Amino acid sequence: MLRALLSRLPRLHPRHFHLSKTHLSTTSHLPFLRNVGIFAHVDAGKTTLTENFLDVSDVVSNPGMVDSGTTVTDFLPAERERGITIQSACISFGWGGPDKSDTKINLIDTPGHVDFSVEISRSVAVLDGAVLVVDGVEGVQAQTETVWNAMQRMGVAGNLREEVDAPLNPIPCVGCVNKLDRVGSNFYSAVSTLNKKLKRQNTTAANAIPIQMPLIKCELTNEVVAGYPEPVEGEFVGVVDLVSDPMRMIVWEDQGKGKRPGLKVGEVEGFIGERAEEARMEMIEMLAEVDEEIEEHYLEETVPPQSTIIKSLRNSTINNKAMPVVAAAALKRKGIEPILDSICSFLPSPLDVQSPSVHSSSPETSSKRVKKKKSSKKSKKESDYPLGHPLNSSLLALAFKVVHVKGRGGGDGRVVFARVFSGELESRTTLKAINAEGSDDKVERPSALLELKGGKMTMLEDGVARCGEVCAIVGLKKVETGDTLVLSGDPATRGVRLNGVSAPKPVLTVKLEARGSEDEKKLEDALRILCVEDPSLKVETGDAADESGMGGGSGILLSGLGELHVEVVCDRLIREFNCDVKVGEPAVALKEALTVGTVLGGEELINFEREIAGNRIQAAVNLRLELISADSDSDNMEGQTILADNSIVLTDEAKSWLQLDFDSEIIDEGDEEEDEHNAVENKCATALISGIKGALQRGPKGNELTNVRCTVLEVSTENGYGDDQAGAIRAAANFAIQKLLKNSSSSDAVVLEPQMTLTVNVHNDYIGNVLSDFTTRGGVISEVYSVNDSEKQVMVGKVPLKSILGYSTKLRSLTAGSGVFAAEYCAHSEHRNV
CATH class of the missing domain: 3.40.50.300 (P-loop containing nucleotide triphosphate hydrolases)
Structure with missing residues (x-):
């Protein structure tokens, strides 16, 4: 060889x-x-x-x-x-x-x-x-x-x-x-x-x-x-x-x-x-x-x-x-x-390669990077290498994938795939798993480490995964995709976490119904397992499903990244989990965003008070809602919106009342994630954030709000600050946002639908048919070119996702079975038929 x-x-x-x-x-x-x-x-x-x-x-x-x-x-x-x-x-x-x-x-x-x-x-x-x-x-x-x-x-x-x-x-x-x-x-x-x-x-x-x-x-x-x-x-x-x-x-x-x-x-x-x-x-x-x-x-x-x-x-x-x-x-x-x-x-x-970027809530393990000093002839000691560098001895690993394999790991068969960046990962040692929000309440003990052989797994030699290695872990019951793994009790890794794994937003939804009452629990358990495996899946039950407009009766909404994605998940429900399930017609996942220049609230405290079981609860918040826009490298984004996660910003006055222990400046966008992480130790702040996030799940036109910056200007209760006020603060935040959205005008928000970049590869004889059909679907053609001077043409354009549901069947008929296409989500644009 x-x-x-x-x-x-x-x-x-x-x-x-x-x-x-x-x-x-x-x-x-x-x-x-x-x-x-x-x-x-x-x-x-x-x-x-x-x-x-x-x-x-x-x-x-x-x-x-x-x-x-x-x-x-x-x-x-x-x-x-x-x-x-x-x-x-x-x-x-x-x-x-x-x-x-x-x-x-x-x-x-x-x-x-x-x-x-x-x-x-x-x-x-x-x-x-x-x-x-x-x-x-x-x-x-x-x-x-x-x-x-x-x-x-x-x-x-x-x-x-x-x-x-x-x-x-x-x-x-x-x-x-x-x-x-x-x-x-x-x-x-x-x-x-x-x-x-x-x-x-x-x-x-x-x-x-x-x-x-x-x-x-x-x-x-x-x-x-x-x-x-x-x-x-x-x-x-x-x-x-x-x-x-x-x-x-x-x-x-x-x-x-x-x-x-x-x-x-x-x-x-x-x-x-x-x-x-x-x-x-x-x-x-x-x-x-x-x-x-x-x-x-x-x-x-x-x-x-x-x-x-x-x-x-x-x-x-x-x-x-x-x-x-x-x-x-x-x-x-x-x-x-x-x-x-x-x-x-x-x-x-x-x-x-550079050691991974580490986020930390502890000063001694700060994630702030400094300039590399000029090379020195002095020997480097083990302690000189940053956490996560393969020559640092403290364990730092990332759980990047979770699957369920029958007969492995006990319980539901959870197998966790991990990359060990530094230190050694051994079976039977006590690990702490930290999620993307910084929560470290999951303590686990792996029962065995496996070597990766595709669908086949064998025991790892000596039961040790060394730095730089990739391995599979069995025996972990709570670890999810994106969790950081460290040794429990290691002071060098206290309060640290890695960036985790990002998951794209779902764009297509189907309604699932169990055919019999005995299958409902089986379906819910199966979907729970599949969502652990695939963070890009989203499942909604209860009111969200009933109010979806996708048919009456009880059901579960399953959202994924496209027709094939949802089709494969439904196929696994039937084959692997033996769920007798009825699958509804697919519908696009709509979002809502505030229009440019719209600002809701921010003028006065909005009071909330109720009597529950003879106890009066009261709180008031003053908050402001406005649009944030995500950056994009795309050259042609006119009329399109790149989705960004909603953000929560606390002013110095709000943080002072909540007794949050961090710098009393208005939080910049780049620091929001860190400040939300710090807030989880404070019950009132946690309740405030929870109430805001819950209210933003439903906009004035019935869809989830996106690209919203919520600035909390002031918080107040009659009884002052205290952990016993957390429930009232959560309810007040939720109520205030609902009131602002309800009182907004129809022009303050717009409904957004997924826009796809469609690429079609077709023989010259059929390109006319494809172009004509594409324009009738509301598509905008951006490019048509030949492939290596051959008899094939490639058409590229943008089109609403709803217009190309079932497109594979139509394309086959237009091109005598010879055409192939690829559709990729690019942005959201205004939904015209609301």
């Missing part, structure tokens, strides 16, 4: 760090560890690629097939039937070099469909590197851009920078042009789409740099020729390694049906050699734009040494200045080994 690149990778060794011998033994694995995610548009070949990784690393004897439902990572019945990835799946395997020092790769195979974007969000939170896969024919597609944008917004940690307080970097990435066995595939055209369509946070291009030149067996002559600079019709058989010196020709030879292709490595010569020299110089020229050492060689017209090229590629990748790109045909099992070499050579280990 091809592992030469790995052998040339400069390896860090524990001797480079001045640590205690005890801690040294627990961190020696770090240079040889890669936590990597694989991302792509739907059907670009992620899962097939993953299966081949397992094959060449001898984890499986034969790679599974997506079409036959035999893959390791796609293990849910719905995944195997539909041939798509629904849940992110983890797999661990080793990839060794000639020095026999295996690199362990923890790989996460993520979904490409936007309806399961929460899986991408929580994967991004724990990864150090990524492989971005694109189709050799289609290049960058709609959801390629979606997953790329998710990779640009690092949620928990970032990469090393000159200054520790600099903005967090995106995830370093290696590119892979897959499906080069397809007719019409074009390696360099696909690379071109990476640079044209993918932008980094600083608006620079992805800087995709081909480090291989494809080799094609020509149909006319049956000879192997260079696929550069123009594409050649024929079979993809191999690549030229442009990094090695001398360059090598790597060819995969078919060994018969079901057998792994043979790997043949030889010298590059003749016409292929000439073309390879041209491709190599193009690679060096692109590297010279981001690396000064390579630039010097380029300007002096000298060829940089192989070691310099490898070093440059690694540094440029880790610092997000470049994306090395390789070629593959995963279905034919070609190009697999060089991808693994690139993962080991160019993607970072846990030592190469």
Whole structure:
């Protein structure tokens, strides 16, 4: 197997760090560890690629097939039937070099469909590197851009920078042009789409740099020729390694049906050699734009040494200045080994990334970052590394995913997937779980730790997950997605938490009804479990369901990210949980927002008093409601609203009355989350916040309010401050907001509906039909372009979600079954038919 690149990778060794011998033994694995995610548009070949990784690393004897439902990572019945990835799946395997020092790769195979974007969000939170896969024919597609944008917004940690307080970097990435066995595939055209369509946070291009030149067996002559600079019709058989010196020709030879292709490595010569020299110089020229050492060689017209090229590629990748790109045909099992070499050579280990951002309520563990001091020759001690750095010995881990597996963990079978950032996680130790709000009342004891093998799990060796590792934990009963895990009683982690995992807002709702009374409890229990697994699901019962306008009678409202998302959840209810359930027609999830310039309240105290069971309760609040707008990088957001969480701001007067122990300034937006966290220790403040949040669930037109800033100006009770006044304050806050909304005019609020970006890929013969149908649905076309000068066209536009419910059936009829589409939520816009 091809592992030469790995052998040339400069390896860090524990001797480079001045640590205690005890801690040294627990961190020696770090240079040889890669936590990597694989991302792509739907059907670009992620899962097939993953299966081949397992094959060449001898984890499986034969790679599974997506079409036959035999893959390791796609293990849910719905995944195997539909041939798509629904849940992110983890797999661990080793990839060794000639020095026999295996690199362990923890790989996460993520979904490409936007309806399961929460899986991408929580994967991004724990990864150090990524492989971005694109189709050799289609290049960058709609959801390629979606997953790329998710990779640009690092949620928990970032990469090393000159200054520790600099903005967090995106995830370093290696590119892979897959499906080069397809007719019409074009390696360099696909690379071109990476640079044209993918932008980094600083608006620079992805800087995709081909480090291989494809080799094609020509149909006319049956000879192997260079696929550069123009594409050649024929079979993809191999690549030229442009990094090695001398360059090598790597060819995969078919060994018969079901057998792994043979790997043949030889010298590059003749016409292929000439073309390879041209491709190599193009690679060096692109590297010279981001690396000064390579630039010097380029300007002096000298060829940089192989070691310099490898070093440059690694540094440029880790610092997000470049994306090395390789070629593959995963279905034919070609190009697999060089991808693994690139993962080991160019993607970072846990030592190469910045420690995670830690929020803290304790001064001694403050999350405020300071500038990195100039390098010193003095040895670093273990205590010099920040909490969460792999060389810090205090346990800090993130629970990024929760699933339920029958027969595992006891109880409801809860299995928690966690990334250990620092310290060691051992079974039978007492852990404290802190949620996103900072509550740390969950104390747990894991019964066992498991190694990640997709749908199969095995006991972790020694029952210990070391720093930098990803593992599965059983025996935890309360831990949820986004919780921070620390050792109970460790003073170094008192009051700390990580950023957690963000979940997108639901946009589509269906009404569920149990067919029999005996199924109602079963349905509620099943939905509780599914909501723990998937934070992007929302379930409403009782009054909210009855007042939804989605049909009379009792029922449950289930909201998700799209038709496929909701369909898969309902399918799981029936199959996995044996719920006999009736599913209503889908409806979009409407929101309400105050109009620009509207300000409600803020003039006087609004008094609330009631007599309950002979006891009089009284409180009064003065608060102000107004619109806040979320920032967006989109160029064309006219008439559209990006949803933002409602915020609660307390003035110094209100905080003084509530006896809150923090700075008495008006709270800035950036500090609201911290101040709400501090308020949870105060019963009256907690009650006030609870009352406000509850009232904002229903706007003047019956929908949940969004993008509202509620400023509490004053709080008062006849009996003064005291914990016994909490109930009255909660009721007064709720009553005041309801009164302000009820007395508002019809022009003070607007109903918003989800707006989708629709991308349709269709043959030229049917583009007219698609465009005509799109305009009748109220869509606005933004772009129509051809795919690689082929007979296919791509239409991109924005359309209300309600207009494309059931669109897949209509598109099939419009295009004789050949059209495919992707719909992604982009914003909310005013709902015209209220």
